[in-house]
Amino acid sequence: MKVTRRQVLTHGVTAAGALALGSAATLAAARWAGQGAIPATAAPGALLDDASRINPTAVRGVLFADPTPERTARTVAPLLRRIATGEDPAMAVAGVRHSMGGQSMLPGGWVLDTRPMNRIDLDRSAGVVRVGAGATWRELIPVLNEAGFSPKVMQSNHDFSVGGSLSVNCHGWHASHPPIASTVRRLLLLTAEGDVLTCSPTENAELFGLVLGGYGLFGVILEADLEVWPNAIYEPHFVSVPTSEYAARFAAGTAEMAYGRLSVDPLSFLEEAILVRFTPKPGTAGTVLPLTRPAAPELQRAIFRGSAGSGVGKSLRWSLEREAAPWLAAPMSRNTIQNQPAAVFADRSEETSDILHEYFVPRQRLWEFVRAARDVITTGGLELLNVTVRDVRADTRSTLAYAREDVFGLVMSFRQERSARADDRMRDLTRALIDAAAAVGGTFYLPYRLHATAGQVRRAYPGWDAAMAAKRRLDPNLAFRNGLFEAYGR
Template sequence: MVRVHKLILQNLPRVSNGKTHQSPTLSDKRFFPQLHPMKSSKLPKWILWLVALAFLWIAYPCARVAFFLISDPIPDEKPRVEETNFIDDASGMNQTRHSGILELPADFNQSVSLLRLTLAQALREGKKIIPFGARHSMGKQSLKENAIHVNLRELRAMRMEDRLLRVQAGARWSQVIEFLAPQGLAPEVMQSNADFSIGGTLSVNAHGWQPGRPPVSSTVEKIRILTADGILKTCSRTENQDLFRHAIGGYGMMGIILEAWIRPVRNEILRSSHEITTPSEFLNLWVKMKKEPVRLAFGRLSVAPNSFFERILLVSYVSTDEASRSSVGVKTGFATSLSRAIFRASLGSERGKNFRNLMEGVAGGEAGGTHPRANLLFEPVRIFANKDPDKIDLLLEIFIPQEKFSDFVPIAAHLLRNRSDELLNVTVREIARDTDSALPYAKEKVFGLVMLFTLDRTVNAEKKFGDLNRDLIECALDHGGTFYLPYRNHASSSQLNRAYPELDSFLAAKGSTDPQSVFASGFHDYLLAARKEPVGNP
């Protein structure tokens, strides 16, 4: 109350020298200007222009994503239709004339009998035979000029035998996952996509994104393979060991893998987490991450201009100790469509790549949250695949010893910076040492860098891509690394022999198992040419 009285007294008229002076009031602008706002004034035009430009800068990548969301939806699954006289692989650049496509029936015994007749015919007529599954390789591993091409896709029966999955070679991993998931099981090691065939996966000895695990061969107990003499042989680490070593990762050159016994694991429910780090700190963070019960993990190098190869998103999936018996299905809803739009909209756009980098850093990749293991492995290639007929998606993969990773990345960044428009994705996965196959790419614990490019479908673009690939391979070799063989055959003879010093002994085993080279491919021709050339040849 004292303050109120004082304020009242202060506002009463004062008398001095016979004159009355009015004390200032709240309405007097001379004394209380802060209580009387100034007249509104317009902002300078340059500020308005800056605000508008900032809005457009932010709106452009969003509008671009919206455009791709509408104009470039997830493609439908379409079976690959063979041409009458030609066949191709996933590169779309290896159209090859064939001498007939043998469609094997679903009945296993009938297929074996038919293959034996075909082998006899091929030997009589001097023809070659090459099996194929999903044909996701890119360097004629499943193609051969004027050869008989054997389609295994109908051989897809599977059943459980004790704790092993007995599966025929034509089955896709998607079919395997659909079979295993309701039983509370899932594959232990497989690629990040489920389109590939079992036979194809074993033939390239693919790796997965399961940390601390060797390639898929480590989960295979035994196989059955039809060799050039027409004999169906069972191979394992204790029976026909040498053939087992050369058939897995043998690219179909030792015979036709028809069946495999593979070890599955529990279909655990996994919870994702993510961190952002740098190449120099990536290994330390990876080692720290593995102290948890991590079942799946990958790194993703930034391809955004503002952080190109300078930051890595590390995504891991930790077991919740719970399991799922739910069925699986391909997710093509809005969230998946949006992920595809953000991904494809980054092609050829610096701001698109920066925007994608920002969104992935916030969300932790495309599959953040909690998911059963089987669901995470069920994604098909088509979700993120290119649909432009004038362009083609091509892959390459480099393997680097883990302790050399931080040294390799800056050099690779220098080589790739001028191709950053075409480079869409670089994932990093751990592969433990391969002790099973005769042509190992993981000779020690390595990080595999899988690089996805979308190129113009032209001879010139392919030539430039080949030059880049050789530069990256040379850099990998300088760091004690290797490269993956299922992709484009760009490596020079010298590079091939340096990366795979086991090549001579592998081809010698091929000669012993198949003296007339009845099982042959364009890739086999490439290996033979490399062996004949001097090792010092560039």
């Protein structure tokens, strides 16, 4: 049977092929996985995909972590020994697989699903939570909430695992904060040798810097000690500004969270912006507050998805975002703001997928970048659905830092047909946007599609080759590999 490139992108290899792989893998996985809790989502030998929904990958099998770091290390160590002797293929480490370019998978390789490793232990007096790397923010937020705390830095949604968040070195829209690496006191790491090491700024410091933002290439994060932040009621403040004035008008001041949204309305495309700042209500910091669900998620979804494929829908959405949202917005707790699932806005169609990009640019050069990006996008033939702007401060911890000075991060969501032709167009568009970011001294984020050229990766991450040399020293058998390493590591 002839399999077209479109079928490979949207459906993967044939089910028969996947099953053949699966039967051998199931036996092997059962040998190593023992009786640990097995989440329903990924059977051993499965054909896996990630959040792109255009990346089907046949893997050798899925090995599941155990609830505790100690037992996970004992479960994984025998497989690491077999990988070292060449009896088994290498292993990719996975959290929730919300990356979009195979960073959490390896074709033909093993996948360690870390999600069962989700123990949470809060030290209230120290303001530090010890959390299993497989735990998601959705699991962690209610525990912190009960004690009047909140995550200090996380993404804008709660779906992701802590291990995945640390490995991409995520950021959110917390004002005046560097990415999450800045909040890590200590990590427990399983190395390629099968050793369990403590890593911190003072202990195994080289590994600490490599692992944070290291995309699972330097070991398995088993657990992390993260600083937490007082929960509080936040009052929202909205202001509309021309994008050309955004950088000058942005001042976090007393705001603890802040984001900008740029217009995708064809009538003011990328030229208008809304700046939203959240300031804490006096007397509420550190109190125990109700954790509520997002208001009217189906209505929010209908407005957002209704703008897909429609200029009129985008104009309507922009006028609601600019005129109605400030009137409707009510004070909300920090945890409620952070406790949002990405699924509210996700594309569920069979035909198209939402693909994220993110570019980080020096603050004063925001408008210069946006102007160049506008030209690239209007001729690129792909639909831009959403752009938010984040305040990301300089990261001094991560070896592969994307924010080497204070920057604005521009998160762009494009809607792409699930076809090879559209993916080729996306590749060209991505490369042009990376060049536009580089021209203003900016960088780009690595958890999304791997469309950058090798040269663009090295320009944005000047420490890349040294990090890959360190990988070969620390993991000489290349036990930990994934799509990112296959694309740029060699």
